[in-house]
Amino acid sequence: MKLGQIEVVDPRSVWQHEERDFTPWLAENANMISEVIGIPIEIEQTEKYVGNFKLDILGKVENTDKVVVIENQLDESDHKHLGQLITYASGLNAAIIIWVTPVIRDEHKTAVEWLNDISSDEVSFFLLKPEVIRIDDSLPAIRFNLESGPSEFLREIREVTNGEDAPRHIFRKQFWSELFTYMAEKGDKSSKGRRTSKRSWIQFSVGKSGILVNACLAQNSKLRIELYLQDKLAEINTQYYHLLLENQEEIRNLFDREELIFDSMEGSKVCRLKIERSYDIQRSRDDEDYRSDDLFPWIHKNVELLKQVANNYLV
Structure with missing residues (x-):
């Protein structure tokens, strides 16, 4: 042919x-x-x-x-x-x-x-x-x-x-609601009675404008916790980022074996410090013990550690 x-x-x-x-x-x-x-x-x-x-x-x-x-x-x-x-x-x-x-x-x-x-x-x-x-x-x-x-x-x-909630929106609402309950029981006052969300991320205040800690259900089956520097002025975010870099050895020691990533997000005015891990999406939907015994403790631990970093070096 x-x-x-x-x-x-x-x-x-x-x-x-x-x-x-x-x-x-x-x-x-x-x-x-x-x-x-x-x-x-x-x-x-x-x-x-x-x-x-x-x-x-x-x-x-x-x-x-x-x-x-x-x-x-x-x-x-x-x-x-x-x-x-x-x-x-x-x-x-x-x-x-x-x-x-x-x-x-x-x-x-x-x-x-x-x-x-x-x-x-x-x-x-x-x-x-x-x-x-x-x-x-x-x-x-x-x-x-x-x-x-x-x-x-x-x-x-x-x-x-x-315009209706998709299945993943329903799951996110359940996931974040359970996380807030878990964190409140562990002593996080800001999580007590907190409203849930259908978004793929939630935010935690560190007590200073322009600095947040985010927990994200990220793409590619990843959980991500990040210290997000989002002041309106890019130069302030850069200044904070360099403060973190100057103390990165001390900061890394807080996270034991976890891989901490300093991300300048080149081309953007924001910067971040993040930590990621893979997780089983389907299991996270079906297995309550997987959420409460594995995922929630990991999220809670790293949210608190990044809050600590913010308070020690930036606030």
Whole structure:
């Protein structure tokens, strides 16, 4: 059997101009994006003004009021488009944020992954790579590759579409509620009577503005506890971070065999000190003893240790 030769061609050989050619085509063929990310999108407007800037495509999740923003390029991803995307998303209170670009720089993929990591469950970022192909002398065709998106985003589709608590939200509420009860019984007064949450993280105060300890049900089956430096002024966060670095030997000694990670979060104004461990997600849902005898003691211990670090070196 004779097979044709696939050739990847420059998108500009199909769409010469981003605003006049690619954006209108993308809006008319948004179903192709919907198929890739699994979320039905209805397009409402192209070149939508947000302040002094113009969003390429504005839409909504089908049969909901959840806002979708799409920013598209024909060239390599750049800081300008990333900044615009975040500006549009915040200005329109978007739930689904999509960046379409044919050449993706590693730092921009990392940025999208980080945005998904820190965003609430109601907000999802997608990075799509359009690829124009031709087989021998055929007409060009386009396919979209999902380069980055929120973990388990198919579950998020149901959450966005019907607005109800997904199974993982119900589990989180139960998990955090049980943790608060456990910590209150161990003497943590701030956990007594505390309301639960469906978010993937919870926060603990250390008594100083801009410094928190977070407990997170993170991606890739990880539990993460972090001392999070989030003052409005980046230079203050950097100052705190360097104080921690200067005393890292003493700090590491507090954590015994645990691996403590100093994370400057380069490119962001926040910094953190974190500790992680793997856990069995399914067992954590089904096994009460696993939660109470293994996971909760680990979380409680490291939350208290990071509070101690904050009070010893920063507060």
